[in-house]
Amino acid sequence: MSDEEPQQTEWETEVGLSEETTYVAIYPSRKHAEQWMEEAEEQGYGSRSKYLYELIQEARAARQEGFLAYSQNESKVEELQLQVEQLQDELEDARNSEPGEIDIEHEEFVTAFLTDRYQEFESILKDVTGSGVLTGIVKDAVEEQLFDLAEEDKVEYKQGYGWRLAHDDADTEAVEA
Template sequence: MSDEEPQQTEWEDEVGLSEETTYVALYPSRKHAEEWMEEAEEQGYGSRSKYLYELIQEARAARQEGFLAYSQNESKVEELQLKVEQLQDDLEDARNSEPGEIDIEHEEFVTTFLTDRYQEFETILKDVTGSGVLTGIVKDAVEEQLFDLAEEGKVEYKQGYGWRLAHDDADAEVVEA
């Protein structure tokens, strides 16, 4: 590179760029260009160029501080991508599971009930069930099952009394528990 300042081109003069400003061509996909334009408008920028210029300057500053050294952190990025994929799979499995089915696969759940002392399995199970953590899951599953059974005519609900198995006799006496 030369120490000499580059001269402004005729085109730059023609469009009215200041002497400190120059033109740089960028060839993104149409999709990215449209996304950048939408983001620029949402952020209140007058032009996509100004928006991209500020993004580039921010990214350069972040990289200098060590925040964007992607090539140095590729393994961490891959590890996080795998974790995201696993969590998405878990979410999909949970959405597809049968109501009332409780699936405890995450080690964080079980390890919260452990201490630095050895505990019998029954003690751990008692701690898990007594904690109330499962109450919402079980409550929702039981409630959904009761409504499904009511739609099928297998159970009945009466205000003030609760639920019972359905009888053929519609006038059957309500038995209090």
């Protein structure tokens, strides 16, 4: 670029461009060109050229403020992609869990029992166990384990009496109340 003032070409004079205006060509795909034209019309621009000029100026300003340089933001994009994958995994886990099942390892479970005041661990634990929230979790785990043990003939169940350790001796039918 030189320090000399650019001279207006005959073509620019012919179409009525001001001396401050010049012609710049870009070669987008037809799809993008059509999309830009639609956007320009939707937003009330008189021409696609004016619309693109303003978009470019906005993007330049954003880049100067550090909002746009893709090469600088690649690590942020990768970080966000990992976060999205983790959230998708959590969503899948939630979909596969039983209705009403509570994940006690999730931070929201624990923070629900905290306040803006300091609390000793024992106090928090007392609040958690006293809330009844764990009852369903413990009940389901114990019940599942009992049925698994029954399938392996390690425990027995008798209607009206409940569960007990299985006896090897079939003659022993002592049922304790």
